[in-house]
Amino acid sequence: MTSSLLDDLQWRKSIAQTTDRKELETFLNGGSRSLYLGFDPTAPSLHLGNLAVLTVLRRFQLAGHKPIALVGGATGLVGDPSGRSSERSLNEVEVVADWVGRIRAQLEGFLDFTGKNAAVMANNLDWTAPVSAITFLRDIGKHFSVNQMLAKESVSARLESGGISYTEFSYQVLQAFDYLELNRRHDCALQIGGSDQWGNIVAGVDLIRRVEAKSAHALTIPLMTKADGTKFGKTASGAIWLDPKMTSPYAFFQFFLNSDDRDVEQLLRSFSFKSHEELEQLFESLRTNPGAREAHRALARELTTLIHGESETVKVETAAKALFGQGELADLDIDTLSGALSELPRTNIGKGAPIPTWVDLIVATGLVESKSAARRIVKEGGAYLNNVKIVGEDFAPTTDSLLHGRFFVLRKGKRDLAAVEVG
RNA sequence: GGUGGGUUGCCCGAGCGGCCAAUGGGAGCGGACUGUAAAUCCGCCGGCUCUGCCUUCAGUGGUUCAAAUCCACUACCCACCA
The missing domain is CATH 1.10.240.10 (Tyrosyl-Transfer RNA Synthetase)
Known part of the structure; x- marks a missing residue:
């Protein structure tokens, strides 16, 4: 089973780079291996880009390996310069801590934490926070060559474009430290990540070799792009x-x-x-x-x-x-309709209150940003009430148009819908 | 440290005293064509109490009847020279 994992990933075009492919293959075939994937809390939720990488971690688990999902409680406070042309603004400590909790919960739903190759959850704050600056500089920093650090794409690009703070410059050292620590704690010898993480991962591979005299592996996943060249997701x-x-x-x-x-x-x-x-x-x-x-x-x-x-x-x-569907909205039974509408951006208005204009309503649902934009849509013939085109910027629905006495379905253009509930 | 150049709407980028909410491109939005797709074509594209009003051209202050456009200072960026 494991022997075909890399082939499968290849078939999926999910491999951007790896450390020596043969060694990696041998390593994976040698049994159930620990591997890790890290996410920095840069937002309150993971997004599709993260999911692409997380999916690969899951494939490893399904192939019998032990995944470690790391949340960057520490690295998230510092900021990864990879792929960014300018310095990140630092988020508040409490905010990052909150995001760590949320992301952790999302990760938990995606991996299996039971069984013989149960997943493990980690937070790099656990081993980073207790280390003093002096200890860190002596034990970890000593193994890094600034020359090599400067040569990294993530750093050199920033030196070209306005510079980089010492904080972000240190990021790769922190991530390397994570890898070393997981190698010690869980015998983790493979780190995966998005292809922009190659430099950071390899920094860890080097560190493990220097400190532990052990070999460690790296595998990166291509960042997805769409056919039209824009960012996926x-x-x-x-x-x-x-x-x-x-x-x-x-x-x-x-x-x-x-x-x-x-x-x-x-x-x-x-x-x-x-x-x-x-x-x-x-x-x-x-x-x-x-x-x-x-x-x-x-x-x-x-x-x-x-x-x-x-x-x-x-x-x-x-x-x-x-x-x-091609059917009339009015023909939908109340349960189907109310169920469908509950999925849409929506707003409520009080029963008996005067009904605002279509323009005001659609802005209230959040589907359109401003009244000007909403008026434009009406003028351009892209405004619908209950799938019937409306005319006139001042158009306001009447209670006669209510579906089942409670709902209006607003549509903007071909496929953007919103709901209004009265009462 | 010195000198010169720059900072414009979501992004890139024109404008260099009035005709500027500001050319053009991209993104986005609506329409036609389709398949709730792509490409193409047409239109729109700061906000509002919308024949007018309000807020925008790094920030602050000034000159002027009138400034994105001129002046001064501040911040940041870039280039060359030390």
Whole structure:
């Protein structure tokens, strides 16, 4: 089983770089190995970019290895310069601590913490905080050559563009220290991460060799990009988050369903846990009958289920089907309708209160930023009430249009929906 | 330390006293075509109590009837010279 893991990852195009491939192969075949993947708390939730890497960690576990999920309670306070052209602004200690807790909870749902190759959760603050500056400089710092540190892409790029603080410059040392510490504590000899982490990971590999005279391995995963060259997992309104309060399951599902055809195959390779055969069939369907969007749907379903659960996926898909179906909204029964609408951005207005204009309503749901933008949409013919185009910037729905006496469905453009509930 | 150049709307980048909410490109949004896709074409693209008003061109103060455009100082960046 383990022998095919790297081949599988290769097939998925999930390998950017590794330390010596043969040695890594031998190492993995030698038994159940500990490996680690770290996330710095730079936001209150993980996003799709993180998920891509996390998925690989999970594949390792399914192949019998022991994953260590590390949350960077310490490194998150310092800031990784990798891939950034300017200094990060530091977040408050309490904020980072809060984010650590949230991210930890998300990670817990994604790995198996029971069984013989149970996952382990770690926080680098645990071993970093107790170490004094002097001890750190003598025991760890002594093994680093500033010349090499300067040569790292993450640092040299910053020297070109406005400089780097000593704080961020030290980041690679901290991450290397993590790897060393996990090597000591858990015999962890493989670190994986996004391809921008190569420099940091290798810093740890070197440190382990120097201090422990042991060999350690590295594997990085390509950063995903979309066919149009933009960053994967980002929309105009920001990243796609795993936290349902930040990105609703409905929006999450729709994100995948609406993916560019050209991206779907790679997304399935990267994220899906289906067999190669099943995936090949989906690729085939994508080629021969793209209009059916079978592959899109499979992708959206599998990932929404993985992150938000089966029942949520069913709800979301039913909602989408109801709202995008050719049937009249008025024909939907109250339960289906109210279920579907609960997935959308929404607002409430009091019963008996005067009903605001369409423009005011859609701004209230948060679907449109400003009234000017909303008015523009009306003027351009992209405004709908209950799937009927409306005309006139002053248009205000009447109670006659209420669906089941309670709801309005607002639509902007072809596929952006919002709900208003009265009462 | 010296000298010169720069800082413009989400991003890049014109403008260099009034005709400037500010050319152009990208992103984004709406429309047509489609498949809740892509490409293409058309339109929009600071906000509002919208024939007008308000807030924007690094910050502060000044000159002027009038400044993104001129002057002074401050901050940051870049280049060359030490």
